[in-house]
Amino acid sequence: MERILITGGTVLTMTGPDAVYEGGLVAIEDGRIAYAGPAQAAPAEVRAPGWAQRTIEATGRLVLPGLVNTHTHAAMVLLRGYADDMRLMEWLETKIWPVEANLTAEDVYWGTALACLESLLAGVTTFNDMYFFMADAARAVADTGARAVLSRGIIGSGEDFRSRLADAWDFYRAWHGKADGRVLTMLAPHAPYTVAPPELEKVAEAAAEMGVGIHIHLVETRDEVELLRQRYGKTAFEIIRDAGLTRHPVVGAHCVHPTDADMEIFAAAGGRVAHCPVSNLKLACGVAPILAWRRAGVPVGLGTDGAASANQMSLWGEIRLAALLQKNASGDPRAFTAYDAVHAATAGGARVLGLEDRIGTLEPGKRADLILVDARRPGLTPVHDPFSILAYSTNPGDVETVLVDGRVVVEDRRLTTMDAAEITAKAAEHARRLVGAA
Ligand SMILES: [Zn+2]
Known part of the structure; x- marks a missing residue:
C-alpha cells in the first residue's frame, strides 16, 4: 500500500x-x-x-x-429540518416515528452516504451509529471510505423485539470487521424506557456471545427519569446494571440527568458517555454534567445525535459548545479548556468507542x-x-x-471516493419521497 x-x-x-x-x-x-x-x-x-x-x-x-462522533443516527440527515422546535416525545411520536415507518433500504443507503459525505468533509472520520437497514448503512460507509461502528436499533417487545435482535445477529455476522476493518458493530437497545428489562437481559446475553459493546440512550430527559421511577422504581443505570448490560462496554448517549449513585454505578462498570450538547440544548433537555462524569472517571466523547434533531453531522459546533457550557455551568472558564474539548472529539471519542488502540491519536501503529x-x-x-x-x-x-x-x-x-453531486441529489430525492409517503 x-x-x-x-x-x-x-x-x-x-x-x-x-x-x-x-x-x-x-x-x-x-x-x-x-x-x-x-x-x-x-x-x-x-x-x-x-x-x-x-x-x-x-x-x-x-x-x-480525525474527529470521532460518538452518537448519531446517520441516515436521519434525510429528515434534517423536517420537524424542529418540538418536545422530544411529541417530536418522536408525531413526526419522526411515522416517517421512519416508511423507510426503505435505499433511503438508508443514500441517507448514510450523505451523512458520510458531510462528516468526511468536516473532518469527522468515525461515527457511532444506531439505526435501521444497517447492511445498507454499512455499504455506504464502505463506499465512501469512512469508518463507523454501526448498530441495528432494537426497540419494543415480543415478536418485534425477537425479529430486531435476529436482524442484529445477521448484521453482526455479515459486517463486523468488514470493509478492511472500518465497519464494526455493537448492540443498540434504544433506551430503558422503550426496551423492558427482560429484553435488555436478552441483549446482554447476545453481547456476551458476540463480544461487542452496547450503544444506548440514557437519561436524556427528566420525563424519562420520572417514567422509569414510576414504572420500575429504579434509575436507568440501575436497570441496565440489573439486566446485565453493564457487564459489557456501554456507550451511554446523552447521560444528562444521572444521580450521584448512577455515576458510581456507571464508572464502576467502565461505562462511557457520548455528550451531545447541541441536541440536548435544541430539545431543551438540559446540560449533561460532563465535569462530574470526568471526575467520576468516566470517559467522555462528543456526539451530534441524528441530524433531525441536531441538524448537522459536523462536530465543530459540539466542540465549541461543550467547552462553553461547562465553563458556564461551573462558573469557571478554566474548568473545560480548548484542549479538553479537542481531546473529547478525538482521543476521548476513540476511548468511548473502545477504539483507543486503533484511532484517536497520531501514534505509531x-x-x-x-x-x-x-x-x-x-x-x-x-x-x-x-x-x-x-x-x-x-x-x-x-x-x-x-x-x-x-x-x-x-x-x-x-x-475522492464517490461523486458528491450524485450523493446529494439522490439523498434529496429519497428525502422527498420519504416525507411525501408519511
Ligand atoms: Zn440518539
Missing part, C-alpha cells in the same frame, strides 16, 4: 497539550501511522529520498487525528485517520494556540484534507 509523508504542518498528536510539533512530520505506511512528531526526530528511513510515493505539503495547516485544517484562512489567523483555533474558531469548511486508514478520502475539500 501507498507510503505517504505529510510535511511542514503543525502536528498535534493529541497525546497531551504539549505534543505540538511545528514543521512536524507524519509518515504513513500500509494504512498505519509509522511516525508522527518533530521532523528531525523521525527515523532515517522515512526521511530517506524516495521512501514515500506521495508527499502532502502541509505548511500552514494543523494536522490532527495506529490506523492513519487524520485531518488537515487550513489555518491560513482568515478566520483562523493567527495561530497563537492551535487548540484555541480548533476549539473556538474552526468550521467544517476549514478542513482541507482527510485520510481514513491511510487513504486520502477528501482532497482539497472534495470527496
